[in-house]
Amino acid sequence: MKPWTKNQLRRLRIALMINSDKRNKYIKKHNIFKEMGENVFFQPRFIPSDPKLIKIHNNVIITSNVTFVTHDVFDLGINYMYPDKKVPTLMKPIEIMDNVFIGCNSTILGGITIGNNVVVAAGSVVTKDVPPNSVVAGNPAKVIESFDDYINKRYGSYHSYDIDDLWKHFYENKK
Numbered sequence: 001m002k003p004w005t006k007n008q009l010r011r012l013r014i015a016l017m018i019n020s021d022k023r024n025k026y027i028k029k030h031n032i033f034k035e036m037g038e039n040v041f042f043q044p045r046f047i048p049s050d051p052k053l054i055k056i057h058n059n060v061i062i063t064s065n066v067t068f069v070t071h072d073v074f075d076l077g078i079n080y081m082y083p084d085k086k087v088p089t090l091m092k093p094i095e096i097m098d099n100v101f102i103g104c105n106s107t108i109l110g111g112i113t114i115g116n117n118v119v120v121a122a123g124s125v126v127t128k129d130v131p132p133n134s135v136v137a138g139n140p141a142k143v144i145e146s147f148d149d150y151i152n153k154r155y156g157s158y159h160s161y162d163i164d165d166l167w168k169h170f171y172e173n174k175k
Contacts (some may be wrong), residue, residue: 011047037098053093053110060096063104063122068094070110097132106141117147 004012010030017037020043028036033051036042037058044066048054053070056062071091078087092110096102100114103122114120115132125139133147158169 014047017045034093050091053091055093055095057096057098057100059099061101062096063102065105066102067107068110069107070094073112119147119150 010032012102014023014026014032017026020041024040024042027033027042027047028040032047032049033054033056035055037060039054039059040056041061042056043062043064045064048068048070050070054068055141070093071089074085075089080084090110094108094110094111095113096108097116097118099117100120101118102108102114102120102123105122105124106120106124108114108120108126112126112129114126114130115134116156117133118130119135120126120130121137122142123139123146124137126136127140127172130136130141131143134143135145135150136142137144137146155163160166160169
């Protein structure tokens with residue numbers, strides 16, 4: 001059995017870090033991604049297998065269980081079927097521009113650029129470039145509104161830090 005590589009050990013260490021602030025500092029300090037800007041919050045515990053194919057710019061929040069697909073392994077199947085032809089692995093970078101929020105359980109496919117000022121809703125599957133100043137949702141992700149419209153809705157939304165008050169508001173809106 002081959003010994004673990006430095007990158008594999010780093011990925012394991014990151015996965016075992018419970019504190020997300022420490023995880024973010026470690027990722028930045030060790031240049032895990034091709035690029036990681038300022039004010040990046042990376043909550044996933046698992047680093048993609050090819051993190052050097054990912055650029056993350058400034059003011060980006062990536063929540064839990066976001067998956068980055070920078071390559072496929074379909075070449076293995078083809079190469080087993082046709083051993084005389086060697087098909088290379090398909091690899092594509094991902095770039096996330098400034099002021100982006102990616103909701104939990106989203107999947108970002110390779111070859112994608114997510115523009116400035118974007119919200120990717122939870123559970124979305126991003127299969128195409130996301131235009132700047134937009135909110136996308138769904139599978140495949142589609143633009144559902146502008147970034148500015150979303151921000152304006154958030155300013156007008158109900159806000160409280162009191163748990164009982166939030167439950168009261170929750171039930172009142174169910175009537």
